Amino acid sequence: xxxxxxxxxxxxxxxxxxxxxxxxxxxxxxxxxxxxxxxxxxxxxxxxxxxxxxxxxxxxxxxxxxxxxxxxxxxxxxxxxxxxxxxxxxxxxxxxxxxxxxxxxxxxxxxxxxxxxxxxxxxxxxxxxxxxxxxxxxxxxxxxxxxxxxxxxxxxxxxxxxxxxxxxxxxxxxxxxxxxxxxxxxxxxxxxxxxxxxxxxxxxxxxxxxxxxxxxxxxxxxxxxxxxxxxxxxxxxxxxxxxxxxxxxxxxxxxxxxxxxxxxxxxxxxxxxxxxxxxxxxxxxxxxxxxxxxxxxxxxxxxxxxxxxxxxxxxxxxxxxxxxxxxxxxxxxx
Ligand code: AHG
Ligand code: MN
Ligand code: MN
Ligand code: MN
Numbered sequence: 001x002x003x004x005x006x007x008x009x010x011x012x013x014x015x016x017x018x019x020x021x022x023x024x025x026x027x028x029x030x031x032x033x034x035x036x037x038x039x040x041x042x043x044x045x046x047x048x049x050x051x052x053x054x055x056x057x058x059x060x061x062x063x064x065x066x067x068x069x070x071x072x073x074x075x076x077x078x079x080x081x082x083x084x085x086x087x088x089x090x091x092x093x094x095x096x097x098x099x100x101x102x103x104x105x106x107x108x109x110x111x112x113x114x115x116x117x118x119x120x121x122x123x124x125x126x127x128x129x130x131x132x133x134x135x136x137x138x139x140x141x142x143x144x145x146x147x148x149x150x151x152x153x154x155x156x157x158x159x160x161x162x163x164x165x166x167x168x169x170x171x172x173x174x175x176x177x178x179x180x181x182x183x184x185x186x187x188x189x190x191x192x193x194x195x196x197x198x199x200x201x202x203x204x205x206x207x208x209x210x211x212x213x214x215x216x217x218x219x220x221x222x223x224x225x226x227x228x229x230x231x232x233x234x235x236x237x238x239x240x241x242x243x244x245x246x247x248x249x250x251x252x253x254x255x256x257x258x259x260x261x262x263x264x265x266x267x268x269x270x271x272x273x274x275x276x277x278x279x280x281x282x283x284x285x286x287x288x289x290x291x292x293x294x295x296x297x298x299x300x301x302x303x304x305x306x307x308x309x310x311x312x313x314x315x316x317x318x319x320x321x322x323x324x325x326x327x328x329x330x331x332x333x334x
Contacts, residue, residue: 013039013173013185013194020177030091031138031160034113037089038136039194042165042173044085045078045119045134046187049126049167058127066101067277067313072126075099078119078134086115093147094139096279096312103149103312113160114139114152116279116312121164122248131168133250137284138162153312156283156305163288166254174201174254176291182257198258203294206324207260208241211252219268224299227332249276253285253320257292262325267299267317274299274317278309282318289320296320301330 021032061071079099086092094114095104122132138161163175171187184198231241267274286296286304296304299317
């Protein structure tokens with residue numbers, strides 16, 4: 001009968017989070033509540049992005065952020081939504097956002113987490129309706145801390161959880177916890193639930209796809225130039241690599257996670273520290289890629305997860321992707 005075909009074992013994000021909590025008898029429920037607030041912010045941001053063209057939310061806001069980017073209206077709105085969600089969760093004490101110059105503090109006795117976020121990643125793609133995303137990284141406050149800048153100025157190895165949501169043809173949430181697997185959820189707009197669609201994601205060990213803004217090659221160091229040139233030569237199978245570059249790190253990273261390959265934004269002569277920012281772009285992505293069996297390194301080929309930011313908007317060069325593809329980069333860039 002028809003009924004026999006209904007899958008009753010659907011795992012919603014809500015169920016997944018509750019089951020994770022039950023697995024940890026010492027858990028207080030605080031982390032679960034924080035994740036519910038994150039879930040709310042992703043749904044809200046997705047809703048605004050989908051309606052932007054219809055309600056005059058395309059284009060620039062008329063301001064710039066600390067890292068020098070011109071802010072889009074949706075950068076500002078998504079930042080406000082994210083901040084409101086974190087504040088009202090009562091579980092986030094320290095918040096860093098790409099769109100905020102300074103650390104934001106929400107001191108409260110019950111708030112034991114520090115969150116870093118890029119509310120809209122890929123905002124240059126917004127007005128063309130191309131996929132963008134939200135990136136997040138979660139740290140736990142040091143024992144006894146009421147929340148200080150030091151609680152967030154930590155390397156990726158200290159993250160308790162990280163991930164991103166990509167707003168594409170559908171909204172895709174990818175999340176991982178310290179030492180855990182990577183799980184992907186798809187937002188079912190009809191019922192407003194994220195459904196586990198990609199359990200235990202593993203990145204293919206290798207794949208002949210590279211993703212980089214090649215327009216910057218004029219500024220690249222020789223090792224980086226040589227590496228990318230080598231990909232355009234015939235490989236063992238007689239074919240060169242394919243190039244894919246969306247220009248939204250989240251979307252390029254999501255494809256790389258699923259198909260394999262390599263994504264890079266190297267430090268170069270124009271941007272000696274790189275472009276992407278450690279706390280809310282590089283470290284969370286590095287955690288996802290490592291937990292999926294891939295690798296992420298900076299422009300010195302040091303493990304991205306171990307890079308310690310000195311200030312909240314610090315940048316790094318990044319190379320991340322399939323295990324074997326990153327090994328290949330290391331051979332060229334030393
Ligand atoms: P954001 O939109 O959060 O400022 O991030 C932009 C980043 C990232 O999404 C992307 O990988 C990269 O900038 C693209 O930069 P180029 O336009 O220089 O290629
Ligand atoms: Mn920006
Ligand atoms: Mn970004
Ligand atoms: Mn951004």
